[in-house]
Amino acid sequence: MCGITGCIGDQEAAPVLMRGLKRMEYRGYDSAGIALLNQNGIEIRKAKGKLDVLEAHIQGNMPQGSVGIGHTRWATHGEPSDVNAHPHTDMKGEIAVVHNGIIENYLKLKHWLISEGCEFVTETDTEVAAHLLNYYDGGDMLQTIYKVMSVLQGSFALGIISSRNPDSLYCVRKDSPLILAKTSGASFFASDISALLEHSREVYLLEDMDVACLTKGDIVIRDGFGKVVRREAMRVDWSLEAAEKGGFEHFMLKEIHEEPKALRDTLNSHLSQDGAAISQDEMPVGAEEARRLQKITILACGTACYAGMIGRMLFEKLARVPAEVDIASEFRYRDPIVSPGDLFIIVSQSGETLDSIAAMREAKRLGGRVIAITNVVGSSIAREADAVLYTWAGPEIAVASTKAYISQIMVLTLMALDLAQKRALITEEEAGEALEELKRIPQQIQSVLDQKEVIQRFAHKTFDYNSIFFMGRGLDYALAMEASLKLKEISYIHSEAYAAGELKHGTIALIEPGTQVVMMATQDALLEKTLNNIKEVKVRGAQVLAVVGEGVGGVAEEVEEVWYIPRTNPLFAPMVGIIPMQLYAYYVALEKGCDIDQPRNLAKSVTVE
Ligand code: F6R
Numbered sequence: 371m372c373g374i375t376g377c378i379g380d381q382e383a384a385p386v387l388m389r390g391l392k393r394m395e396y397r398g399y400d401s402a403g404i405a406l407l408n409q410n411g412i413e414i415r416k417a418k419g420k421l422d423v424l425e426a427h428i429q430g431n432m433p434q435g436s437v438g439i440g441h442t443r444w445a446t447h448g449e450p451s452d453v454n455a456h457p458h459t460d461m462k463g464e465i466a467v468v469h470n471g472i473i474e475n476y477l478k479l480k481h482w483l484i485s486e487g488c489e490f491v492t493e494t495d496t497e498v499a500a501h502l503l504n505y506y507d508g509g510d511m512l513q514t515i516y517k518v519m520s521v522l523q524g525s526f527a528l529g530i531i532s533s534r535n536p537d538s539l540y541c542v543r544k545d546s547p548l549i550l551a552k553t554s555g556a557s558f559f560a561s562d563i564s565a566l567l568e569h570s571r572e573v574y575l576l577e578d579m580d581v582a583c584l585t586k587g588d589i590v591i592r593d594g595f596g597k598v599v600r601r602e603a604m605r606v607d608w609s610l611e612a613a614e615k616g617g618f619e620h621f622m623l624k625e626i627h628e629e630p631k632a633l634r635d636t637l638n639s640h641l642s643q644d645g646a647a648i649s650q651d652e653m654p655v656g657a658e659e660a661r662r663l664q665k666i667t668i669l670a671c672g673t674a675c676y677a678g679m680i681g682r683m684l685f686e687k688l689a690r691v692p693a694e695v696d697i698a699s700e701f702r703y704r705d706p707i708v709s710p711g712d713l714f715i716i717v718s719q720s721g722e723t724l725d726s727i728a729a730m731r732e733a734k735r736l737g738g739r740v741i742a743i744t745n746v747v748g749s750s751i752a753r754e755a756d757a758v759l760y761t762w763a764g765p766e767i768a769v770a771s772t773k774a775y776i777s778q779i780m781v782l783t784l785m786a787l788d789l790a791q792k793r794a795l796i797t798e799e800e801a802g803e804a805l806e807e808l809k810r811i812p813q814q815i816q817s818v819l820d821q822k823e824v825i826q827r828f829a830h831k832t833f834d835y836n837s838i839f840f841m842g843r844g845l846d847y848a849l850a851m852e853a854s855l856k857l858k859e860i861s862y863i864h865s866e867a868y869a870a871g872e873l874k875h876g877t878i879a880l881i882e883p884g885t886q887v888v889m890m891a892t893q894d895a896l897l898e899k900t901l902n903n904i905k906e907v908k909v910r911g912a913q914v915l916a917v918v919g920e921g922v923g924g925v926a927e928e929v930e931e932v933w934y935i936p937r938t939n940p941l942f943a944p945m946v947g948i949i950p951m952q953l954y955a956y957y958v959a960l961e962k963g964c965d966i967d968q969p970r971n972l973a974k975s976v977t978v979e
Contacts, residue, residue, distance in 0.1 A: 721749020
């Protein structure tokens with residue numbers, strides 16, 4: 371989604387803005403721009419395409435000035451084009467804005483502004499903000515901003531410069547993240563911590579309806595009522611290098627290789643000091659609540675939702691609590707039935723997915739208790755939930771989620787084990803044994819990574835398929851969903867995921883000679899049935915790749931290709947079983963020459979509905 375940044379200081383702002391935008395590239399975007407304030411007023415450079423297009427555009431013609439704003443745009447209102455790229459200005463070109471989010475009532479405001487004599491040059495919702503700032507400007511920029519905020523509906527983080535206030539830079543937040551940092555001679559804002567790390571490790575998170583005024587080295591934050599407030603500084607532990615490629619060709623490949631560490635860090639952070647038990651400081655459900663628990667609802671989007679599907683099965687199998695998974699974007703529109711105290715788990719890597727935030731708020735409004743599982747400390751979901759369990763996967767830059775996904779499964783597994791123990795379904799000793807198995811998983815993942823050449827060779831042979839079917843039963847079905855999503859989002863190959871037993875209720879009509887089927891078969895108890903499903907597609911001419919546990923016999927002779935994964939408790943197998951599928955998606959996309967880290971049309975953090 372869009373990334374916004376701004377700076378005011380002693381140095382030239384344009385290079386700082388360009389570096390900040392570069393750090394936010396991973397969010398996904400289709401155009402970019404910057405606006406600088408100088409003695410000539412506001413100078414804007416913007417262009418459709420990636421940042422190198424903008425870079426080429428400003429080469430030798432870099433706008434001067436020490437105050438500026440920048441933007442990477444992920445088009446929502448109006449096609450990606452030079453003119454629709456941000457920043458946008460009022461008619462006099464004296465106020466420029468960058469915006470992340472959606473102004474929901476922009477059409478109504480636009481019609482009204484046109485009737486007041488405003489001329490619009492873009493199709494964006496953002497342009498109304500620039501015209502409104504000019505329309506209401508009575509000389510006091512802060513008052514003007516409050517007035518404009520009171521008429522805007524929707525979600526927005528805005529960065530604002532004005533040639534009438536050349537010594538200040540402004541930003542506001544409503545339902546869209548905004549972070550500030552300062553040094554002795556400069557102040558900065560951005561929608562993403564990564565854009566600020568080169569300036570400071572200490573950042574300030576704006577709250578909803580906050581308005582910040584930045585000057586050289588100073589920041590004043592006011593809340594929605596205009597009162598000056600202090601926002602706690604947050605220390606960011608991860609380094610700039612953690613958000614760089616570290617010798618890998620793509621962030622995605624680097625992040626896949628970081629999975630053993632991500633799992634180890636996530637697991638250890640939730641264990642007691644001696645590592646023998648789940649830390650009770652961390653677990654948000656007490657013994658009494660665990661015993662009374664009637665239902666768990668998991669809310670999430672995309673990959674996080676597929677991690678939730680695995681969580682659902684673990685809650686039911688281990689803790690015997692009825693559980694369901696709801697797509698967050700659907701939840702609030704289906705008039706959900708919630709009883710006071712019902713437990714909800716929101717899973718979100720970024721903690722900023724608008725649909726997940728909205729579902730969380732709806733669950734809370736209806737009286738539910740919300741636990742967040744997120745990777746981003748201080749994110750909106752982390753701050754608004756009743757309790758948080760963090761995944762410690764480190765920054766995930768590639769749009770396609772990998773290490774965050776398995777870390778989410780790890781946290782859900784720990785929660786399920788904890789509930790099982792509190793509900794007296796497993797003993798302390800059994801829980802301890804399960805933890806020992808979990809501790810072995812990072813090493814098992816490493817051994818899959820060590821055999822990546824086999825997967826790369828297979829990808830080389832199969833990358834030009836038009837369509838691939840993924841199948842599995844039980845936990846393998848949830849795994850198939852994620853494997854299919856990974857492949858389609860980065861390689862653009864059409865793929866479907868099916869519960870293997872459901873195939874014959876319609877979809878098997880699509881199986882014909884040469885169709886590629888990937889059968890996830892990590893669940894030994896279901897193996898016999900899965901083998902039958904393999905036979906059903908084989909007799910119709912499908913080519914089958916199967917992923918099975920080491921030592922499982924009877925599969926290799928039935929299929930064209932088999933990949934063995936190290937054996938673990940079948941309930942924990944998804945964390946290992948997904949690794950070959952992530953690598954397969956990666957290598958197929960590589961063969962096809964796709965933009966792996968920033969697939970077309972996708973954004974890392976989906977902050978619009
Ligand atoms: C796919 C992917 C997305 C996200 C989804 C939710 O690889 O990353 O499907 O999982 O957009 O994002 P978060 O977890 O940030 O809420």
